[in-house]
Amino acid sequence: MRIQMQTGIPGLDPILCGGLPVGTSVILEGEPGTGKTTFGMQFLVEGIRKYDEPGVYVTFEELPEQIYSDMSGFGWNLKKMEQEGKLRVLCMDPEIFLEEMQRTGGIFEQIVAQIECRRLVVDSISLFRLLGHNGNVRSQIYQIRNIVRKMSLTALLIREYGEREKDGISFENYLCDGIIRLSLKPLMDRYRKRTVEVLKMRGTPIREGEHIYKFLDSGIHIVPALSMAEDVMIVNEQNNDLTTGIPQLDELLQGGLPKGSVFMLDTNSKANYKYLIAAMLSECIKREDGLLIMMSGLSTIESLSQTLSIYNVSLKESLHKKEAYFLEHFDRFLDSEHKAAVVALSDLNNQDFREGLHDRIRSVIGEDKLQNKRWLVYCDLNTMISQRGIDFVKANFAQEMSYCRSVGITVVAHCNFTEIGSESASYLERSCNGVIRTWVDGSYQFLQVTKSPSGRMTAPHIIENTREKPFIRLI
Numbered sequence: 001m002r003i004q005m006q007t008g009i010p011g012l013d014p015i016l017c018g019g020l021p022v023g024t025s026v027i028l029e030g031e032p033g034t035g036k037t038t039f040g041m042q043f044l045v046e047g048i049r050k051y052d053e054p055g056v057y058v059t060f061e062e063l064p065e066q067i068y069s070d071m072s073g074f075g076w077n078l079k080k081m082e083q084e085g086k087l088r089v090l091c092m093d094p095e096i097f098l099e100e101m102q103r104t105g106g107i108f109e110q111i112v113a114q115i116e117c118r119r120l121v122v123d124s125i126s127l128f129r130l131l132g133h134n135g136n137v138r139s140q141i142y143q144i145r146n147i148v149r150k151m152s153l154t155a156l157l158i159r160e161y162g163e164r165e166k167d168g169i170s171f172e173n174y175l176c177d178g179i180i181r182l183s184l185k186p187l188m189d190r191y192r193k194r195t196v197e198v199l200k201m202r203g204t205p206i207r208e209g210e211h212i213y214k215f216l217d218s219g220i221h222i223v224p225a226l227s228m229a230e231d232v233m234i235v236n237e238q239n240n241d242l243t244t245g246i247p248q249l250d251e252l253l254q255g256g257l258p259k260g261s262v263f264m265l266d267t268n269s270k271a272n273y274k275y276l277i278a279a280m281l282s283e284c285i286k287r288e289d290g291l292l293i294m295m296s297g298l299s300t301i302e303s304l305s306q307t308l309s310i311y312n313v314s315l316k317e318s319l320h321k322k323e324a325y326f327l328e329h330f331d332r333f334l335d336s337e338h339k340a341a342v343v344a345l346s347d348l349n350n351q352d353f354r355e356g357l358h359d360r361i362r363s364v365i366g367e368d369k370l371q372n373k374r375w376l377v378y379c380d381l382n383t384m385i386s387q388r389g390i391d392f393v394k395a396n397f398a399q400e401m402s403y404c405r406s407v408g409i410t411v412v413a414h415c416n417f418t419e420i421g422s423e424s425a426s427y428l429e430r431s432c433n434g435v436i437r438t439w440v441d442g443s444y445q446f447l448q449v450t451k452s453p454s455g456r457m458t459a460p461h462i463i464e465n466t467r468e469k470p471f472i473r474l475i
């Protein structure tokens with residue numbers, strides 16, 4: 001494992017999962033005006049003021065005076081840092097720089113030793129191209145990289161990135177240890193966003209994707225993607241989160257389903273959600289919690305029992321133990337041994353359903369058990385909508401869910417948001433503490449937590465099949 005150097009640039013180290021590996025040469029590329037010079041200089045300034053790591057800035061284009069004055073806007077007093085022996089800004093001819101860098105006892109080596117330099121920025125290596133043919137440039141970059149490594153420096157090599165570079169991959173990309181790209185892209189219709197993306201980084205995992213950065217008065221500030229406004233969760237002494245049975249999903253939910261919360265599973269018709277639900281239900285049965293399941297037209301106690309048996313839990317046993325119950329919307333044949341566990345609803349019109357649901361449940365399950373057990377309700381809203389109508393569901397769902405929350409019942413409902421339209425979907429979504437979305441795109445099924453009690457939203461994950469329980473894994 002290589003030692004990592006925190007860059008100190010706000011937001012960058014989390015994206016680099018710690019920082020830049022020491023000894024590496026990383027290309028910092030971007031189109032004109034994206035902020036390369038600022039980014040490079042900030043790497044040195046933060047190093048000096050946060051970690052007491054001196055640095056050298058080599059520029060081929062601008063005079064030091066110009067850089068001092070450009071950067072003073074961020075409150076960086078570069079001259080003072082130079083006087084204190086923490087920084088050197090060298091304006092050099094590229095050829096001389098290369099010669100000096102390679103010369104034992106040359107100016108570069110002397111300065112590195114003098115200030116105990118740890119960080120290096122070269123602005124910019126694009127000029128090397130103008131010096132000679134490509135073969136030469138390759139060996140020059142190669143030598144810079146080796147010297148950086150030998151001296152245990154950590155270097156940002158700035159490079160212009162433009163139309164020409166977009167056409168092909170330049171050889172520097174292979175030679176360097178990492179690539180950070182700054183871009184300016186459209187945001188919504190009228191705005192522009194500045195983004196930073198780590199395209200490559202040997203020796204450290206990275207958080208992929210585009211992360212937005214801004215110029216603040218204090219310099220560049222990166223906001224890592226998916227940094228939502230989060231509620232500071234009250235630390236729960238007795239852990240009241242119910243596991244979903246899928247370890248990675250529990251992680252995404254920062255523990256599991258909080259007791260008394262309402263989660264919506266938004267699935268499209270192609271997505272297989274059976275394993276997600278089965279994993280949650282089987283965990284509930286293992287915990288010996290109360291379980292109330294709203295059956296869909298397609299599922300039966302028999303079929304569900306079979307699905308759960310591959311999780312090594314017996315639904316029938318929990319029926320006998322009076323821990324599992326069913327809400328039945330359909331008038332269909334029931335095995336006599338299951339009758340006692342079924343709350344029949346098919347004879348109720350909407351009005352009676354609204355008024356009588358709780359009584360029916362109470363009469364089947366019993367007040368005692370309802371009060372003295374922890375309960376999970378799984379409810380198939382697609383069935384509810386087709387049986388009772390979307391308007392009925394919209395009119396009653398919020399009320400019903402707030403009741404469940406108030407008595408500590410955890411609810412998992414599933415629904416196809418695309419099918420019911422965005423207005424109804426956002427209405428239902430508002431009544432939930434969390435939304436887990438799963439959908440098929442191309443040849444993959446994805447899962448994403450798009451809403452959670454803490455306000456956290458996750459990146460989309462791929463659902464992969466596995467041979468062992470719980471038979472799916474999130475990647």
Ligand SMILES: Nc1ncnc2c1ncn2[C@@H]1O[C@H](COP(=O)(O)OP(=O)(O)OP(=O)(O)O)[C@@H](O)[C@H]1O
Binds near residue numbers: 035
């Ligand atoms: N405080 C600020 N607020 C907003 N934008 C700023 C601020 N300071 C600098 N900029 C923007 O940053 C750009 C210049 O930054 P910088 O010189 O670091 O970019 P660069 O990529 O090195 O540019 P070049 O390719 O010309 O060398 C300017 O075009 C300016 O728009």
Ligand SMILES: [Mg+2]
Binds near residue numbers: 036
């Ligand atoms: Mg510049």
